Amino acid sequence: MTNAEVHEKLTGVFRSVFDDPELTIGETTTAKDVRGWDSIAHVSLIVAVEKAFRVRFTTKEVQALANVGDFIRLIERRLK
């Protein structure tokens, strides 16, 4: 999967989790930029991403994420 494909698929997951069909995300997007992205929604997002990409993350990996860019790189690492 290319970086663009991961980005596109991830955008779809974000839109469905946060119920916002127009939501766009970029490398530097953080929880502050997305309405409804609180600590409760955070793990729901992780679970949705795990399902969509058929991968599994550890708590440590999740805690190290600072922004969407980190998230994309983590998914890519896991897909390799």
Add this chain to the structure above:
Amino acid sequence: MSFLSAPFVLFLGVAVAAFEVSPARFRPMVLLSASYVFYASNSPSSALLLLGVTLVVHRAALAIERSRTERGKLRLVGAAVAALTLLLAGFKLASALGPWFGPGRNRMPEGVALRVLVPLGLSYYIFKLIGYLLDVYWENLPAERSVVAVALYASFFPQIVSGPIQRAGTFFDQLGRTIEPQPASVEAGARRILFGLVKKIAVADRLAIVVDSIHAKPGAYSSLELLLGAYLFALQLYADFSGLTDIAIGLGQLFGFKGPENFELPFFSRNLQEYWRRWHMSLTSWLGDYLFTPLRMALRDLGRLGLALAIIVNMVAIGLWHGMAWTYAAFGLLHGIFMVVSVLTLKRRDAFFGRHPLLSRVRRIAAPIVTFHLVALALVVFRANSLGHALEYLAHLIPAAGAGIPLTRLDPRLLSFKPGLLLGVLVLAAIIEFVNWAMRQPNWSQRFLAAPRAFRWALYYGIIFMVLTIGNSGQQKFIYAQF
């Protein structure tokens, strides 16, 4: 030494002077010494415990970083976090059970009283240090080499009594840029301290008199009086704790440190999730990162049940963090249940109101009112002298249960307040909340700072005069200084 005492004012003067005249490289050491003088003046043995815990955590963080294997790191961080948690829980439990072993209960020979006091600020510095260790383990932060830095982080006197719980990363960042407090920061700090004093002395301590008399004997009051008492305690706690936070943040600014905020107009929240993001934020965001998220991750395969469990454990932890008492556990459990219902129904509620624009407008006004009532209700349990008192209070809140007392009686003498004075305090509370709002608007604070100096200083002196004259000489302790 309380922040409100004369010795503290003297101590602060000396600390600021020593800090200002020292060369920058000695300033962390000066602050550390001041912090230990402050802490040891309360209890020298607690200071030894703090020092011991700090040294262990300093070494543990370095060991976690140095460990080569993931397993080794996990073992180290697990052992250190478990030890810190046990220490905190042990003290809280011993302090809660203390009275059981006292002479009055006949569990111990006459005259032998085992009275365990939780060391001042233990809950705050243990949480800071656990957060630091987990940040190092999660590789969000390098382990701090300097033992002075770690010791200052744990003991920093503006924050040790009652937070705010600053994250290690932001503290070390600021310490690294040590530490040249700008005159503007010092002035802002002094302003913030003054603001906190007004909240505490003119609002919280006044309301405390009414709230204390109601909670001493809730069965003796009418439903309306109990309802008023519930509202007033919510306001009292907010004024007390946010005032204490203002003072803590202001004290930090005197030394060039900016601590995290704890409150963001919480009583205007539209639901409980939002409320907990805007009330005691430094604690709830800490728990969100270091307890809720790991727990929720571990339970994620259980779906909604996992979510509900993680929320309830998190909220009960918030309750018990205040102390091992049934009232705090019940307070946490109540919020856990409220929160689970709110979280699980939010999407459906949003969809429903999306389809009914007229009702949606009503919701905009009703939602903060409903949220405030849920909060005030849970705070009745939080404040009650025992679980029995809490149940009595809640039972009498419901009209018809109060046999013999007119339901709508509102007797100022029984409540120990003068109607005019109470009204004045409430108006002042509203003005303070307006200032809280205005402080968050950039143009408002700039406009205030651009006002003529004479006007600003007249206002400061007016407030100082007011604090000194209405200040209750039998001053009350800060509520959150006991946790």
